[in-house]
Each structure stands twice: as C-alpha cells, then as structure tokens.
Amino acid sequence: LGPEVGGSIQVDVSPVNDAPVNVLPGEPQVAQEDQPFAIHGLQVSDVDAGSSTMEVTLSVLHGTLNLPVGSGVTVTGNGTGSLVLSGSQDAINALLSGGVTYQGEQDFNGQDALTMVTNDRGNTGSGGALSDTDVLSIEVQPVNDAPINQVPDAMAVKEDGSLSLSGISVKDVDAGSAPMSMVLRVEHGVLTLLGAAGAVSVQRAGSNEMTLVGSLDDLNSLLNGNLHYEPAKDFWGEDNLTITTSDRGNTGAGGALTDTTQVGITVTAEADAPQFGLGTHDIHVLQGAWVPLNLSASVVNPAPGELLVRIQNLGGAQVVDEHGQSVGHADNNGDWLLPMEDSVPLYVKDLAAGDHSLILTAESSAGGSTLSSAEETLTIHSQSGHNLLGSDQSDWLFGSTGSDRILGGQGDDVIRGGQGNDILSGGAGSDLFVWGQGDEGTATQPAIDTVIDFHPEEGDRIDLADLLKGVTDNSVDGLLNHLSASVTNGSGGLSDINLSVSPAGDGQVTQQITLKGVDLSGWNLSGSSSHDILQSMLDQHSLIIQHP
Template sequence: MYVSKINALLHRNVKGESNDTVSPHILPQEYARAKPSLAVPSRSDGSQTDDAMGTGDRGTTMSGVGSDPVALNGIGPVDLIEGIPVALFPGVTISAEGDLLNDGRGDFRGYIIQIRAWTKYDDFTIKGNQHLTVEAGSSENIFNLKYDGKVFAFIDTTPLVDVPGTKFPAMSIKFTSLQTIATSALADEVLQAVHYRNTSDTPPAQAVADIVLISRNGMGYGYDFQSLSNSITAVNDSPTVSVSPTQFAGKAQDLVFSASNGNAVTVSDPEAATLQVTLSAAHGSLTLATSAGLSFIDGDGASDTTMTFQGTTDAINAALDGLLYRGALDYRGEDVLTVSANDLGGSGTGGALTDQRSIAITLDPTNERVGTAGDDILTGTGNPERFLLQHGGDDLASGGGGGDVFVFGNRWGAADRVDGGAGQDTLQLTGQYEIAFGENQITDIERLLLIGGPTGIAFGYTLDMADGNVAAGDRLVVDGRNLVRTESLIFDGTSETDGSYQVFGGFGADVISGGRGDDVLSGEHGVDQLIGGDGEDILVGGLGADILDGGAGADVFRFNSAAESTTIRFDTITGFDVTEDRIDLPFEVTQLYTVNSGSLSVATFRSDLYFSGNHSAAIFTPDSGDLAGRTFLLIDGDGAAGYTPVQDYVIEFAQPTGPLEPVNFFI
C-alpha cells in the first residue's frame, strides 16, 4: 500500500523553505471505477449544510439548479511520467458569477472544487510558493490554504466513500474568503497549483481523474463536471540486489547463504518478469540450491566460479536461498562474491538497468580476536583476522598484517582506538550513530563500512571526521551502500587536510562533504547533496535529483547514464567554473550551443524541450515559463533528435562562478 505525506501538499512555506515532514495518509486499495456520484453534504433532516467538503457522508446528489454559469475553461488531458508530480490543470481557469463580485476582481466564497482519482496509486498535492501556502488545520485531513499568511480556503483530503469499504483518493477545496478574499485570480492559481502523480512502478497507460466545480447562490447549486484521461509514460525501474555484510568461512567448508542463516542473497524488480543474474567469486566456487526454472548462459549452477542465468525473481531467489560458497583449498585471505542483476529492459522507457553488490568473504576465520564488555587491548598477527568488539568498553585493537575486520556494532565510542596495520583493513559499524571521530582515532584503516538495520528498523549515520584519521596521501573509503531508503548518511570530512575520502551513500537522502584532498563522492540512490572541498574532486550524484557543489579546485561531475539526471528529476550543479570544472559523460559531445530564449515549465517539460541529436549539447536559459531565468545543460544521450526522457540529459547550473560560455568543458 502506498503511503503519501499529507504535508506534501506544502512544497514551499512562507520563507520559501522546504517543508516535507508530515503524518502518513494511507490511500485506499485499487478498485474498479464506479459511476461518479456528485453530492453535497446534508443534515439529518435532509437540508443542505454550509460545508460541502465531502467527508464520506455524501448527502444528496447535486443537480445543475441555479443561475450560476459555472465552467472550467481550458481543461484537457496532460502527459505524465511515472512517479513525477505534474500540474493537472495547467492554464485552466474558472468562469462563474463569482467573477463579477468584489468590484470585478471576483469573490469565490462558497465555491468548492472536488477532485478524485480511481486507484490507490493516485496522489494529489498542491505546489505552493512564497505567497501560496498550505498549513495544518483542525484535524489530520483538514488544511488551511493561505495567501500571504491569510486564510482564504480550506482543503480536505479525506478519502470519499461511494460504496462500503471502498475509499477514493480525493481533494476538496472550499473557498471561504475568511481572512482575505478568494479572488478570481487566486481561485485560478489554486486550481493550476494542483499536481498529480501516479506512484505505481507499473502504471497503466491511462490514468483517470475527475473534477467538479460547485457553485451556489440564493437560487441553489450549479456545477461543472469534467473527467480527464491522462496518458502515462512508464519508466523502467532498476532491479535491486540485497546482500549481507562481510562473511567468514573456514578452508574446505561450505558457507551457506540463506534466510535461515540471516545472510540471504536476494534479487527483486518492481516490474520485470525476467531477470538475468551473474554470480562470481575470485577464490572459490559457487553452487545454487536449485536450478529449477532457470536458463543458463554461463555455467550450470554447480561448483562454478562464474555463472550467468535468467529466470523469474521467484525462481532466482529460490536458487539463491541456500547458495553454497566454498573457498579454494590453497587460498587464505579475503575473497569477494559479486552478484549483479540485469532487468533486460523491464518495461517502460530507459532501457536495461542493472544493480551490483559485493560480499567480502574472509577465509579461515579461526584467527578471531574476541573482546569483552571491559576495556580490551587486542593484537593481531600477520594474517587476516576478525576483531569482535561489539561488547562495549574502551578498546584498543591493532591488526598487524593481513586484511583485518574490526566489528564494533553499535558500541564504537570516543575512547576506542583501531590501528589496522598492513593490509586492506575495515572498521565496521552497525547502529544509530551521531558521533565525532577524534584526531588519530583510526590509523591505517582503508574502509569504514556502515551497515543498515534489520527489517523494520532504520539506522542513520551522522559522522564528523576530525583531521588525522587518514594518513597524508592515503584515502579512506566510507561505504554506506548497504543503507536503504529510510536510512541516511550525513558525512562531514571537511577537517581532513592531507588525506582524502571516497564516500558512497545509500538509497536514502544523504549529505556528504569532502575535505581538502582529492575526494570521490557518490550519492548512489536518493536525493543527495554532495559538497566537495578544496581539492580536485569527483562528484557522482547517482539516481535522484541531487545537488552537486564541487567547491574550490578543478572538479569533475560524472554522469554514468542519463537516468541520473533527466526529466524534472534533474541534478543541480552549484558554483560550476567553466574554466576548470568538467562534465564527464559516457560518450563524446559533438557540439555545444547557447540558447537564450524559449519556454520551459514543469507541467510541459517534455514538450518544451527539443534535442537536435548526434550527441550535441546546449546551454539553455528559458525566458518564459515557470523555469524562466534558470540555466540548464541539455545533452542528447541517445543520438536521436527530439527529447527522450531517461535517454537525454537535463542538468541545471545554479550560481556558476562566471559566464557559461560555449567552450568545451566535457571530458
């Protein structure tokens, strides 16, 4: 069931700041469309009330009684893209007798706009601005609609009930002119601010939404009913590979990956009927639990170092539940099990998408060092070892040689110290952390691994790194790729003076700041904010509408595919310096143009853009539309003329350091 945020109605508050925190609103189960019944509430005696918000008691059916010439002008279907809010009524205006009041400026007091949809995946919001705001009202589903802080209407998001047990997503707007008059212009602005999105991963080709404008005067009620059938462009969604953290295995012993062992390997995809999966291990062999329902391209599923196969997600997960890994007899140390999934194009636009995850496996874990709840001093040898220090205390651990793993769970504190020594060493944390690392608290550690919570429990990591934890010229990898959408990483590496970081975010909304070295910052999934420091940094936003700020130095903004910055989910590069910063793409840009005129709006984003093809690019500053005055880099990604979502790039430049001249700033 899809959970929307009620205060997603408010996209901007009075100060123009984001306001996204709200209580959940559960939308109803999908149902077959029924014939609409347009009604106003009634009292128990049958008379009409003054509140036509429609809260489930539908009252008597309306008729077009009265003299109001009520009309919704300019209404028509809109083009939608899966998951993206789009203005449902762009340019639509209201005609009614209310336009004649208030010295011709209009007063729509008593008028009602009712909007409803037909599946659990439909979602309505009002996109506000610095003047038009939505604030909490008298109950969970009631909101005050204000202009410059004064109430002129109420909004009710209570689902409507037409038949017992069936709820319809709905929004009802009642104009009251309580503190300021609901003028004609204001009523039109509200209507044009209504946004719709379909949140299904497999949306239908058409989505139906109904709107009714209800007016009333001394003679009765009038109404105009419209039903819109809007086309939806489906977008292919990436598959997901889920793996466990570092594993340990003895020589010539089977390491079993399964749900019962708590280390299952699974794949999923919201829409693809068939996936292609590749498994590989450098120093061991792999055997599936079953090969039923699978078609092999490489290997046969038994004692393979590499195998590739296709099947349904159910068949693949059945084969992976009980996957056996056995290390090579003559090998001792670290191995990596790599799992990749390809959706073979799935459905919708965007082409084939992949996800890849790796599991570190340490062979021969007999070299374990186990701490206590007290203050421990543990010393390793020249071999790979596992230090189990999740019991608490102020611990000092020295790994010596080999690739060591220091497991602290949720007990890492300000007094703990770790020296990895030689080899590729890992400090592993698992828990809710808000901590500042002291100077030189970790030494010779190559990777800081952050583990997400178990199902239903979200961990967040807020890490402030002091100088001295990365040696001069060395790089620390901070790996948050195990974190899911409800988990976030806030990483501050600005104090580091002579080392560098490579930071990977997860699926949530991350904020990652580098230091003075040459850092590599990757947002991965989610709406992330990446901030470079003084060095020559590489910033990779990944999927989601990210904000990228390279800071000082000659920075590189890398885009591995158009899916990382396209449609209105574009990335924003702040402070781009055309003289030294660069854009890194998977192909060579053939030409770069400058276009300083044209229209660009969110509601008509797709139709407003045109690409000349042949991998050309343009610096586009529209002079009309609601995105007028902003500057965008448009890049043809598929080589074809015209704009293709998810295939062509849209990148915003905000506050560049100088004029964006059409020079070659591509790698």
C-alpha cells in the first residue's frame, strides 16, 4: 500500500425551511347551543421557527372566536368567524394555552369545524413559506329555547260587550312541529273561539280559562282573529288576560320552558236598567214637616256616579239628610238630582202648603248613555196649622215642629209627630207610630208625646229604631240603658204605659212617650219592671228597636 495521505474537506449544509405542525386536541369538541365554549389544546410546533414571526389563522363556519389581547401577539378579527394571530411561536403558544373561546351563532346547533392554518412565513432556510392546515370538529348540542308570546297593547271593551283578541301569537325558534300548550286566563269574563279548532286540541272554551295544545303553526293559525273575550255580565273595571305558553321541552336539553305574558283589558261601564220604587205614594203632612222619601233605587254593580234619582216639581223645596244638610242639586231644568252613592235617610224640606205631585225616576248614566226607570208619583198634601186628619185609606201622616194633633183615620197608618209635644191617634187599623232623630227634646226639656189609642192586639206598633241607633244588642238587657218603662193603672181595666228614652244611653232622657188606655190583659206580664214591660212588648212585636 502506498503512503497514508491526511487532509480535510469543508462541507456547507444550506438550511431548508421546515414546515410548521399544528397540534390539535385528540377528541372532537362538544359545545352547548348559545353558550360560550373554551377550546383548549391548540399549539404550533416548528423546529426552525426560532423567534421569527409566524401567522396562525383560526376560523369557524357557524360562530365567532375570541382571544385576549395584549399578550405580545397581534390578534385581528376578535368576535368574528376568523382570527389571525401574528407573533413568535412561543408567544402564540402561550396565548393559545389559555383557550380559544367559541360562541355558536344564535340558536345554532349541529356540526361546526375549527380550521387552523399556520404559516411560518419562510423566515428560515430555503423553500419559501410553508404552512399546515388542520380541522377540528365541533359538535354544538341543542339547548331548548323558550317560547316568546307576542301580544298587543292594553285593550278596552264596553260592559256586556265582546272583544276580539287580535294580535296574539307565539314564537319559538326550535319548536318545529312538536306540540306546545297555551293556557289563556281572565278573571272577570269568558274566552271563546269563533272559528274551527282544526288540529288544535281545545279545552274549556267558553270559560275563564282555556287550554290549547298544538304545533306552533297550528296555534298561531287558530289565534289569528278567532279568540274573543266577553266580560262577566254587568262587570266593569280592570281585567287581565294571562297567557302562559309551554314548549313542553320537546327540543334540546334543559326541559320544558314557558313564557307568561299579561294583557290589560279595561271594561268601561255602560248604563244599566235601574230598579226603582216608593214605599208610599201619598203622604199627609203639616207645613214645615220634613217629609221622608221612602224610596229605593238600584242598578247591578253601579259605577261611581252612575245612579241618581230625578225629582220633578219640587219647586222651592229641597232634599236634606237627617242632619238637615242638603243632598243633591237642581239641574238647569229645575229638577232635583239625588246621587245614590250612600244609603242615608232623605227628606223633603220647605214644602209650601198645598198639594204637590212629585214625579220621581231613577237614572243610570254611563258610557255616554242614560237609561231611566218608569216614573213614580209621590203626592204630598201639606197643610198649615197643628191638626192633621187622615182618611179612610192607609195614610202616611207627619207633624211639624210644633205641638201637633194627628188623627190617623180608618186605614193602616204610619204616623210621626215630629218635634214638639204631640198627641197621636191611629184610629182603626194596624198603625205604626214612628220617632226619629231630631224629634226628641233635650235633657232639661224632653219632648212629651202621647198616643191616645195604642192597641197591640190590632197590630199597633211603635218604632224607636232611629232614636236608638246606639243600641247594638237587641235583647232587653242591652236596651235598658236607653229605654225604661212603667205602668200607671187607669180606669175601666185599662192602663197607661210610660216610656222614657235616653238615645245616648247616658241616663239623660230626651223623649217621653205615653201610651194611653192600653189593655194589658193579653200582655202576659210577669211583673211591672221595665224589663218585664219591654220584654212583653218585644215578644208581641209591638216595639221596634232595630231595622233590618
């Protein structure tokens, strides 16, 4: 062999660019509809990238992507379907390690995909820019979306009218053709359907609560112009239509969801036919007496100010309450209008002497219309002086402020002496002697009235209920502080009953009443005490201390 030769050869290895490699999670990602979802496990590997700038593009088809900014990586497209990241490999990987937030489109569910494209921009070695593209599957699972009721603004209808409930429908993005339920309820009326129900199941139509079951399209088709509301008879005021729709949880996770909505319904008052009556149509009085208006007027469920009584031919007189305060007012025609808001005793005051025919009607006014009752005539015979004589009919006889003498005649009479010291006689028939507030005197000068022919066996009675308004116990024991009684023996087997009235129950007697010539043989008295006398009068219904 020849001699060994020594030496060295220089070999230059030119760099060739190595492609980046995307690192993705090994399993498909599972997100929930309408919920943000963080995708972890995205990284970039590039053996020769060093600190050079590279670019990563992340994109989805049915949603948006978000990454935090300020991490040394330039991020563009945040909140859109495509993100572009520009920076070093280490910086990009650090940013991706915190997760990429994926948000599916509103109400989207199904398959989406994240596409990751990394470009090393050819910063190292020959061969130019190289890239890697990978796709990560995203399954967006459905989540049930709640139904949404569509309703009109507040509505109005007249009392006893009918209202078309138009403008009601329901939306549900994932209902499809699955059955839904809708419950409609009102508090003061009924709900009806005028059209055919079609494929919708209807329960309790014609009641205050109706249930509908059907698909979204079928429900909306039925609701379109077919639903009506009728307020309860004579009802006026505020009602509410409450609509509760359930999707029954047919689509997606989360179970059944509902939407409850209310629509205000104002039922405006309308005039109703009033009922009207008079307790008597003929009254005899002494001039200056307060003439009671024994009237009754009513309508069903009246609105404030709806009901009044019109009195014609009142002239210069007026209507007052038991305290003498004027009630009502005269209108432009000279008629007296009485509001029927409160139930208080009413009287005609200041009638001139002579015969007066008052024409009375009840009127219901609401909603721009008025309904009137039939006319009733009250004839008042007013005479001067202090003596008043009834007829052979059943008369109402009323004294004035002086000491009067009133004789009832042959009928079943109602007699009230009024103020002063009066002498009263019912005559034949079943007569009622009445005392009211204002008739009594004072503690130092009580009024002293005498009934000269009191016959309980013929049905005669005395009515002290208005004087004894402070008595709440209708037993004799509860009465004794307000009323005492004694017996004075007379001639011919007859007796006088003496009553002393203390309206306030304070021992101050302001009214004395003597019942003359009373036959006590049928009274079944066990003694002569106040308790015995009053108990006997109550037992035989000859004493009235309370009105129903």
